[in-house]
Amino acid sequence: METDMAFPEKTGLADPALGTEALFARYHVGWETRDPDRIVSLHSEDTTYWLHDGSAPVHGREALRQYCIGVFARYPFSFELRRSLFGARHWVLEWVMVLPLKDTAGQPFTARVEMLDVVDVNDAGEVTRKDVYMNGAQSQAAFARAGIATGPQ
Template sequence: MPAAADILETPDTQALFERYHLGWETRDPKLIASLHSADTVFHVHDGSEPVVGRDELLSHCAGLFEQYDFSLERGRLLCGSDFWVFEWQMVMNFTGTDGVPFTATCEMLDVVTLNEAGEVVRKDVFVNGAQQQAAFMRAGISL
C-alpha cells in the first residue's frame, strides 16, 4: 500500500509540473526538453517508438508543434514526490477531407517519473485511440 506522502500532492512536484505544462501550452520545445534528463524516455502509446534522449525529444517536440495545431485542456492532476499523473484533453484543429475545418478532442493520460534531481526521466502518454483515429480519419491523416 502506498504511503500517504506518495498520494498527496507535493509542492515541489506541483511547481515542476506547472513549468513543464507551460512549455506545452506555449509550444516551447526548448523549455520542455530542459526539464528532461539527458537519457529521458518519451513514449506516446499510439504504436510509435519511444523517443530516447533530451536532444531527440527537443527535435520530436519541435516537429509536433510544426505538424499539428493543438492545445490542451487540463483535467485531474495527481502528484507524488517523484511522479505525476495528468489527465487532459488534446484539442486539435483540422481541415476535413471535405475541406471544412473542424475541432476534435482526444482524451490523454500522462504518467511522468522524476529522478532525484527533479528531471523527467520518463513520460508515458496514453491516447484514447478511438478518438484519435476518428479525428485523423476525418482529416485524411493516416496513423
C-alpha cells in the first residue's frame, strides 16, 4: 500500500490509471496514519459515513473530519485486513479492529472485533458513502469488559 503522505491530485475514476483499488489504497493510508484531513479529502462534499452501532450517520466532510478526530483520540485501534472486493464504483472490505484496552480492574487486554466496510464511490473518484458494520457480540463483549459505553451517547 501507498505510504507517501502527500495527497495525490484527484483525477476521477474516468482515468483508467485510477480505479477503486487505487483509491482504496490512498484512502486506507489515511486510516492507518490517523489523518482526518487525508480521509475527508477523498470524500464527496455531501458524503455519508455510518458506523452501524446504534449511532446516527455522519453527513458532510467537516462533520466526518470532526468524527474522525474524536474516534482517533478515543480509540488507538489498528487493522488486520482480511478480504477486499472491488467493483467499478464500490469496494467491500472485511477487516479486524485490534484495540488495546484495559478491563474494569485495570488489566490490559486486546480486543479483536470483526468489521465490514461497504463503500460507494462516484464518477469523480470520491467516497460518497461508507457503511461500517461491526460484529455486535465481539464489540459488546470487549467494550463491556472495558467498561466503555457504545452507541448513541
